[in-house]
Amino acid sequence: MTRTQDARKFYARLMAANAGSADPRLEEIFAEVPREAxxxxxxxxxxxxxxxxxxPSDDPVHVYQNVLVALDADKGINNGEPFLHAMWIGKLAPRPGESVTHIGAGTGYxxxxxxxxxxxGLVTAFELEGGLAALARKNLEAYGNATVIHGDAVTTSLPPSDIIYVNAGVAVPPLQWLKALAPGGRLVFPWRPAERVGFAVLVTRTANGFACDPFMGSWFIPCSGASVAGPTAKIPSRQRAxxxxxxxxxxxxxxxxxATAIFDDIWFSSRGLVTRPGN
Structure with a gap:
């Protein structure tokens, strides 16, 4: 085993432990995919x-830590915090054969x-920055089930998805994202309806509606076209959110x-979904 492989293997163990996932594949995948690429x-x-x-050098061992690596420092774009993404992916529990839409794919890690x-299953990745989209497309050539689209996921219709994974802060998720979720589908996104309000939110489409779980604090760069609420919106405090x-x-x-927050097309409620007999 090389020095880099050894570092990646330990990094993968840390990611899986932090995620708290019961899926042993999570550690395997983090050990398999080379972050430096x-x-x-x-x-x-x-x-x-x-x-x-x-x-200090271009030795890949330096990036196998829970560190943010700049992709475009001037625009505030980075490769993301590995611990955070491990937690999100673990919470989503992706399964073989599911379809994924990744919004804000960066360079594709x-x-x-x-x-x-x-x-x-297939992954459709949207990236608005042309340079990053081109890099992602090249980096993902070895991943035959992943397709990169240089485009705007806010204005473009999403494919039907079991998972929608959003890596840009939104004031309110576009209605079409919710409608793209298949039954049992999961959407995770950074909710930032106000400057001091930032949560990672897991939405699950059930037979009774959309369940919502703000499960941790989260801050991402704004999602173009979805980062500002309309003038009639009821913006929540952090406690209400x-x-x-x-x-x-x-x-x-x-x-x-x-209602904890109200927007043009959707609203958030403090009431959980009621399970009906037989569901």
Whole structure:
């Protein structure tokens, strides 16, 4: 085993342990997919708080830690925090054969992990930045079940999806994202309806509606076209946002006193979904 393989194997154990997932494949996939292949040539710029630190060399062992690696430092784009993504992926529990839409794919590292976990299922990755989309397309050539689209996932219709994985902060998820979820489908996204409100939210489409779980704090760069709420929106405080347990389409059900946040097409409620007999 090489030094890099040894570092990647230990990194994978850390990712799986932090995720708390019962799926042994999670550790296997983190050990299999080479992170350095998605970062460009080293040395690399590591983001630490408000500082930027350059790795001492282009030795890949430097990136097998829970560190943010800059992809475009001037635009604030990085490769993402591995611990966070391991937790998100573990919570989503991707299964072989499922279809995934990845929004904000960057250069494709987490797309590759998802592609391995759902194979032979398909992954459709959207990336708005042209340069990053081109790199992702090249980096994912070895992953035959992954397709990269240079486009806007807010205005483009999404394919039917078992999982929608969003890596850009939104004030409110577009209605079409919810409608693209298959029965039992899961959507995870960084919810940022206000400057001081930031949660990772897991939405599950059930027979009774959309269950909602704000499960951890989360901050991402804004999602173009979906990062600002409309002027009539009811913006929640952090405390109210944390109490959200379901999401409703306004066309199906008008907002009521349980509303924690109200937007044009959807609203969030503190009421959990009621399980009906036989469901």
């Amino acid at each position: 998605f970062l460009g040539p080293g040395p690399w710029t590591i983001i630490a708080g408000k500082s930027r630190i350059t790795t 987490y797309t590759a992990l998802l592609a391995r976990l759902v194979s032979p 944390a109490r959200s347990r379901s999401i409703w389409l306004t066309a199906d059900r008008p907002s009521d006193r349980t």
